[in-house]
Amino acid sequence: MDKNKILMKGNIALCEGAIAAGCLAYFGYPITPQNEVPAHMSKRMVELNRVFLQAESELAAVNMVFGASLTGTRAMTSSSSPGISLKQEGISYLAGCELPAVIANVQRGGPGLGNIAGSQSDYFQTTKGGGHGDYRTITLAPFSVQEMYDFTYQAFNLAEKYRNPVMILSDGVVGQMMEPVVIRQDKPQKQKHNRSWVLDGCKNRKPRLIRSLLMAEGALEEFNWKLKKKYDEIRKNEIRVETQDIEDADIILVAFGIAARVAKAAMKQARSEGIKVGYIRPITLWPFPENVIRDAARGKRKFLVAEMNLGQMVEDVRLAVEGKCPVDFLGRPGGGLINQEELLNKIRSLK
Amino acid sequence: MSKVKIESEKCKGCYLCIEVCPKKCLEVSKEFNKKGYHPVEFVNDKECTGCGFCYQICPEVCIEVYK
Amino acid sequence: MNKILSRPESLTLIQHSYCPGCGHGIIHRIIAECIDELGVREKTIGIAPVGCAVFAYDYFNFDVTEAAHGRPPAVATGIKRVLPDRVVFTYQGDGDLAAIGTNETVHAANRSENITVIFVNNAVYGMTGGQMAPTTIEKQKTATTPFGRDIKRDGYPLKVCELLAATGGAVYLERVAVNNIKNIMKTRKAIKKAFQNQIDNKGFSLVEVLSQCPVNWGMTPKESVKWMDDVFVKHFPLGVYKDI
Numbered sequence: 001m002d003k004n005k006i007l008m009k010g011n012i013a014l015c016e017g018a019i020a021a022g023c024l025a026y027f028g029y030p031i032t033p034q035n036e037v038p039a040h041m042s043k044r045m046v047e048l049n050r051v052f053l054q055a056e057s058e059l060a061a062v063n064m065v066f067g068a069s070l071t072g073t074r075a076m077t078s079s080s081s082p083g084i085s086l087k088q089e090g091i092s093y094l095a096g097c098e099l100p101a102v103i104a105n106v107q108r109g110g111p112g113l114g115n116i117a118g119s120q121s122d123y124f125q126t127t128k129g130g131g132h133g134d135y136r137t138i139t140l141a142p143f144s145v146q147e148m149y150d151f152t153y154q155a156f157n158l159a160e161k162y163r164n165p166v167m168i169l170s171d172g173v174v175g176q177m178m179e180p181v182v183i184r185q186d187k188p189q190k191q192k193h194n195r196s197w198v199l200d201g202c203k204n205r206k207p208r209l210i211r212s213l214l215m216a217e218g219a220l221e222e223f224n225w226k227l228k229k230k231y232d233e234i235r236k237n238e239i240r241v242e243t244q245d246i247e248d249a250d251i252i253l254v255a256f257g258i259a260a261r262v263a264k265a266a267m268k269q270a271r272s273e274g275i276k277v278g279y280i281r282p283i284t285l286w287p288f289p290e291n292v293i294r295d296a297a298r299g300k301r302k303f304l305v306a307e308m309n310l311g312q313m314v315e316d317v318r319l320a321v322e323g324k325c326p327v328d329f330l331g332r333p334g335g336g337l338i339n340q341e342e343l344l345n346k347i348r349s350l351k
Numbered sequence: 352m353s354k355v356k357i358e359s360e361k362c363k364g365c366y367l368c369i370e371v372c373p374k375k376c377l378e379v380s381k382e383f384n385k386k387g388y389h390p391v392e393f394v395n396d397k398e399c400t401g402c403g404f405c406y407q408i409c410p411e412v413c414i415e416v417y418k
Numbered sequence: 419m420n421k422i423l424s425r426p427e428s429l430t431l432i433q434h435s436y437c438p439g440c441g442h443g444i445i446h447r448i449i450a451e452c453i454d455e456l457g458v459r460e461k462t463i464g465i466a467p468v469g470c471a472v473f474a475y476d477y478f479n480f481d482v483t484e485a486a487h488g489r490p491p492a493v494a495t496g497i498k499r500v501l502p503d504r505v506v507f508t509y510q511g512d513g514d515l516a517a518i519g520t521n522e523t524v525h526a527a528n529r530s531e532n533i534t535v536i537f538v539n540n541a542v543y544g545m546t547g548g549q550m551a552p553t554t555i556e557k558q559k560t561a562t563t564p565f566g567r568d569i570k571r572d573g574y575p576l577k578v579c580e581l582l583a584a585t586g587g588a589v590y591l592e593r594v595a596v597n598n599i600k601n602i603m604k605t606r607k608a609i610k611k612a613f614q615n616q617i618d619n620k621g622f623s624l625v626e627v628l629s630q631c632p633v634n635w636g637m638t639p640k641e642s643v644k645w646m647d648d649v650f651v652k653h654f655p656l657g658v659y660k661d662i
Contacts, residue, residue, distance in 0.1 A: 063489040064499070409444075410436065410441065
C-alpha cells in the first residue's frame with residue numbers, strides 16, 4: 001500500500017492542498033457544506049504556526065485575504081454559495097488591485113439560502129464576473145478528492161503568476177465525499193514571481209501603493225486594456241480540459257465537476273450498448289476550452305451538456321459550437337444530483 | 352525674533368491661521384495665487400514669537416516656522 | 419534663525435485635494451509627524467478608506483493600500499496577522515467606519531487587533547456631496563436630510579467611542595477635535611499614543627477626531643470651527659473613553 005495515500009474528505013483535501021502549497025494565512029467563516037475547511041484549518045494552521053482566523057463575516061474574511069495578500073503572503077478563504085456572493089466585492093477589488101488570492105466555493109443549492117446539497121448553480125457567478133467591473137477569475141473545477149488537493153495546490157502558483165484571484169469551484173458532493181489522496185512529499189513548488197508590488201514597509205525603497213481607484217483621464221481604460229492583455233495570456237497558457245473518445249463519437253457529452261463523474265460512467269455504459277459517446281470535461285471553466293469544443297463540433301454530431309443547474313455552462317458550449325451541431329441539455333437544479341440512468345436515457349433518446 | 356514662510360501657491364485661503372495668530376502677524380494678500388485664492392501673507396516679523404499656531408492649524412501644511 | 423516647524427517627511431509634496439479649511443489636512447500632518455517621531459516610516463503600512471480621504475494614498479510618504487468601503491479594519495487585520503512587526507493603521511471617515519464598516523470596526527476592536535485606527539468624524543458624507551452620516555446630529559441639515567435629521571426616521575447619531583468602550587478588546591479610545599490649537603495639540607498627543615500602543619503590542623487603539631467640513635456644512639472655515647465648539651462637541655463629548 002502506498003503510504004503517501006490517505007483516505008480523506010474533499011474539504012480536507014482542499015485544506016491539505018493549500019497547506020502543501022505553502023498557504024500561510026487562512027481566513028474563513030462557517031457555512032455548510034464547507035464547514036470542514038475552517039475546522040480543519042483551525043487545527044492544522046495553528047499547529048504549523050501559520051495564521052488562522054475565523055472572521056466576523058465572509059466580507060471580512062475576503063478582505064483579510066486582501067490584506068495578507070498585498071504583503072506577498074499566500075492566503076486563502078473558502079465558503080459556499082451564499083457566502084461566495086458576499087465575497088464578490090472583495091474578489092472584484094482583488095482583481096482591480098491585481099492581487100493573488102485563492103478562494104474555494106463548495107457550492108450548495110440556490111438562489112437565496114437555498115439548501116445544503118451539492119449544486120453547480122454558481123457557474124455564471126464565477127465565470128462571468130460575480131462582482132462588478134470588467135474582470136476575470138481563473139476557475140478550476142475539481143471532480144475528485146485528489147483534484148481538490150491538486151488544484152488547490154496549483155491555484156496558488158496560478159494566482160501569483162498572474163496576480164489574479166483563482167477560484168476552486170467545487171460542490172457539496174465533492175466536498176463531502178471520501179477518496180484516497182496521494183499526498184505530495186516535496187517542498188512547495190514556488191516559482192519566482194515578480195514581487196515589486198508587495199507592501200511590507202518602504203525600507204530602502206520608494207513607498208508603494210495598491211489601489212483600484214483610477215480617476216485620471218483615460219487611466220482606468222488603460223488599466224482595463226492591461227488586464228485584457230493578461231487575460232489573453234491566461235487564455236493562451238492555462239486552458240485545461242479532459243477529453244475521452246471524441247474521435248469516433250456521434251454524441252459528445254460535456255460536463256464539469258461532479259456532473260462529469262456521472263457523465264463518464266454514463267458514457268462507458270452507452271459505449272457498452274454500442275452508442276458512440278465521447279466526453280469533454282472543461283477543468284478550467286475560465287478560461288473556457290472553447291477551441292476544443294469548436295474543433296469537436298463537426299459532422300452530424302450531437303452535443304449533450306449535463307449540469308446540476310438549469311443550464312449555465314451550456315451557453316458557453318453553444319457559443320463554442322457556433323450552431324454547427326445541435327446542443328441538448330440535461331440538468332437538475334436545487335441540489336438534485338444527476339444520476340447515471342437518467343443521463344443514459346437521454347443519450348439513448350438522442351441516438 | 353521669528354518668522355513664518357508661507358508657500359502661497361498652496362494656500363487655499365481658509366484663513367484659520369489668521370484666526371489663531373496671537374500677534375496678528377498674518378494678513379490676506381491682495382494678490383491672487385494660481386488657484387485663484389488670495390493667499391495669506393506674513394506681515395509682521397517684529398511681533399512673531401514663533402509659537403507655530405499657524406503651522407498647527409494650516410490644513411495645507413504650507414507654512415514653515417523659523418526661530 | 420532655524421527652521422523649527424515644517425512639512426514632515428512622512429508627507430509627500432503632493433498638495434491634497436481637500437476643500438479650504440477641511441480638517442483632513444491637519445489630521446494627515448499630525449499622523450505624519452507622529453510616524454516620523456516614532457521612527458517607523460519605513461515599516462508603516464497605511465490603509466486609505468473610501469470617501470474624501472481615499473486620496474490619502476497620494477499624500478502619505480510610506481506604503482499605502484486602498485480598501486473597499488468600510489473594510490479597512492479587515493484589511494488591516496490581514497496585514498498585521500502576517501506581518502506583526504509592521505505598524506498598520508487605518509484612516510477612516512464616519513461613513514466608512516460607522517455605517518458600512520461597523521461590523522469590521524466592532525470585531526477588530528473586540529479581537530483587540532494590534533492596529534491603530536484614526537476615525538475622522540465630520541458629521542457628514544463629504545466625497546458624495548454632503549449626505550447624512552451615521553454621526554450627523556439631530557436636526558442637522560444634509561443633502562439627504564433637507565429638513566434636518568429626524569431621530570424618529572433616521573435614528574440617533576452613532577457614538578463610536580462609547581460603543582467600542584463596551585468591547586473587551588479595545589485598549590485605548592479617545593475623542594479629540596482639530597478646530598483650535600488646544601484641541602489640535604491634544605489630538606497630536608492622542609494619535610501618538612495610539613501608535614505607541616501598537617508598537618508596545620497593547621492592542622486595538624482608536625482616536626476619533628471631530629473634524630470640520632466647512633463646505634458641506636454650508637459655513638466658512640471660521641464659522642465651522644466655532645460651530646464645533648458651540649454645537650458639535652456638545653453631542654460628541656471630547657475625552658478618553660478607555661485607556662488600559
